[in-house]
Amino acid sequence: xxxxxxxxxxxxxxRAAPEKVSFLCSPDAYETLxxxxxxxxxQNPEIMAAVNKIAALISxxxxxxxxxxxxxDVRIKNELSKKLDITPNRFMxxxxxxxxxxxxxxxxxxxxxxxxxxxxxxxLEDLQxxxxxxxxxxxxxxxxxxxxxxxxxxxxxxxxxxxxPEPYYPWxxxxxxxxxxxxxHNLKQAAETKKGFMESKWKPSxxxxxxxxxxxxxxKEGRKKLLNEYIESTDAGEPWMIPAEQFEVQEVRPxxxxxxxxxxxxxxxxxxxxxxxxxxxxxxxxxxxxADEWNNFISTRIRDIxxxxxxxxxxxxxxxxxWFFRFNIRSLFAYDIEKLxxxxxDNYTRGIMTGNExxxxxGLSPKDGLDELIILENYIPQxxxxxxxxxxxxxx
Numbered sequence: 520x521x522x523x524x525x526x527x528x529x530x531x532x533x534r535a536a537p538e539k540v541s542f543l544c545s546p547d548a549y550e551t552l553x554x555x556x557x558x559x560x561x562q563n564p565e566i567m568a569a570v571n572k573i574a575a576l577i578s579x580x581x582x583x584x585x586x587x588x589x590x591x592d593v594r595i596k597n598e599l600s601k602k603l604d605i606t607p608n609r610f611m612x613x614x615x616x617x618x619x620x621x622x623x624x625x626x627x628x629x630x631x632x633x634x635x636x637x638x639x640x641x642x643l644e645d646l647q648x649x650x651x652x653x654x655x656x657x658x659x660x661x662x663x664x665x666x667x668x669x670x671x672x673x674x675x676x677x678x679x680x681x682x683x684p685e686p687y688y689p690w691x692x693x694x695x696x697x698x699x700x701x702x703x704h705n706l707k708q709a710a711e712t713k714k715g716f717m718e719s720k721w722k723p724s725x726x727x728x729x730x731x732x733x734x735x736x737x738x739k740e741g742r743k744k745l746l747n748e749y750i751e752s753t754d755a756g757e758p759w760m761i762p763a764e765q766f767e768v769q770e771v772r773p774x775x776x777x778x779x780x781x782x783x784x785x786x787x788x789x790x791x792x793x794x795x796x797x798x799x800x801x802x803x804x805x806x807x808x809x810a811d812e813w814n815n816f817i818s819t820r821i822r823d824i825x826x827x828x829x830x831x832x833x834x835x836x837x838x839x840x841x842w843f844f845r846f847n848i849r850s851l852f853a854y855d856i857e858k859l860x861x862x863x864x865d866n867y868t869r870g871i872m873t874g875n876e877x878x879x880x881x882g883l884s885p886k887d888g889l890d891e892l893i894i895l896e897n898y899i900p901q902x903x904x905x906x907x908x909x910x911x912x913x914x915x
Contacts, residue, residue, distance in 0.1 A: 565789050565803040566699060569796045570625045576821055577828075578617035581847040586839075595842065599643065603832065603844065607646045619648050621824060624682045625796070627651045630692020633665060634678040636836070643836065646678070656691055663690055680831050682824065695795055702791050796820075810853040817851045856881070870894035 584600035585592045607616045623632040628651040637645040655666040665672045665679065674690070681692040789805040797820040799813060800806040825846040833843045863877035874889030 565792045566626075566796070568803050569792060569798045570622060572798065572802050573625065573796070573821065573824065574618040574621040576817075576851055577621050577824060577846070578614040580825070580850060582613065582617075582829075582832075583845050583847060585843050585845050587841045587843070592845075599836075602643055603836075608648070609645055616646065616648065617828070620680060620828065623648070623651055624680060624692065624824065624827075625695065628654075628692070628694065629696050630682045630684075630694030631656070632680040633667070634680070635667065635672070636676075636678060649677075656688075658688060663688070675835070678831055678835050680827050682827055699792065699795055702788050702795070813853045817848065821851060822848055868894070 582600075582604045584595045584597070584603065586595050604613055607613055611619070620632045620634070624630060631651065631654070633649040633651075633654045635647045635649055636643060637647060649667055653668050657664050657666060663674065665674070665677055667677075679690075681690065683693050683695070685691050685693045786805055789803045790800050793800040793803050793805065797816070799809065799816050801808050801812075825848060829844045829846060837843065859880050863872065863880050866872040867874060867877050870892045873892055875885040878885060878889065
C-alpha cells in the first residue's frame, strides 16, 4: 500500500511539472509574442513616415511651366500652368493630387501611377488619378496597353508615371514591395514583442519559496492567505515577519528587451527601410538631423521622383517642343535666412539678380524700382579701367 501511494504521488508530481515551465516556453508566450499574418506596408509606422515625408515634400513644390529661349529657360504663366500647378483636379488641390501620385508610386501602385486626362473642346479640363487596383498593364509585343475598369487605353491616352523600371518590361515600374515586405514584418514582430513584454503578467520581481508541506500551499485560496498573513503589509517600509523554517525570499531579474537585443534589431531594420526608400535615417526615427544629408536627399531621391512626373507631363500634355514642366526643387534645400541674404546681396551687387528677385528668394513682396540690374562702379570690364573719370581728373 505504501509503495502504491508513493508511486501515485510521483505520478502527480510528473503531471504537475508543466506548471513550472518558463513563460517563454509556454503557450501563453506564443500567443503574446508571435506575429502572424500578412503585414501591409501601409500599416508600418517607419515605412509610412518615409513615404509621407517624400509625398509632402514633392506635393509642396510649385510646378513651373518653362520655355527654352536663346537666353535661357523662362517661366510661362498661362491657363495651362495654372491648371497643372493649382487645380489639376476639380476635387483636389495640387498638393493632394501630387501626394496621391507619390504614394501610389511608392506603395499601392508598386512603382506605377496612372492618371486619365479629360479634355473638353480640345482643352485640358481635368486630371483623374486612377486607383492602382483598377488598372491592369497588358504587354502588347514590345509595347503595352492599359485596362482601366476593363476599358482599353493606349499609353498615349493616359499619364503613366513609372518608378524603378522592371528589367523585362522597362515601361512598367516594380516598386519596393518585395524588398520592404520582410523588413516590415520584422518591425511588426518587434512591436508585438515589446507590447507582449509590457503587458505580460509573467514578470515577478521576487520569488518566495514556501515549504510544500504547508497545508495552505495546496490551494489557490491558501496561497493567497499565506501572502496576506506573512508578506503583504499595510504600511510602506514595514518589515515582514515570516517563519524561517517555511519561507525563503529571493530577488530575481526578469528577462528584459535589452536581453534579447530587440533595440539593436529595430535600429538595423529602420536603417534598412531608410536605405531602400533612399531617405535619411532620421526621417524614420533613427539618428539626428543633418543638413548635408538632407540636401543630398533632395538632390537625389526627391529629384528622381520629380523627374518622372515632369517628363511624363511634358511628353503627354505639351505640344510645343520648347515647353517643359519643372518643379521648383531649390525651395526644399536646407538654407538658412543668413545664407540666402548673403548670396542674394552678392548677386545683386554684381548685376546677376535684380532686387525683386532677391526679395522673392527671401519670401518678400516685390517693390517698385527694383526690377533693373545694377552694378557697383568697380565691377567693370578690364579693358575699361582707364576710362573712369576719377582717373582722368574729371568731375564726378
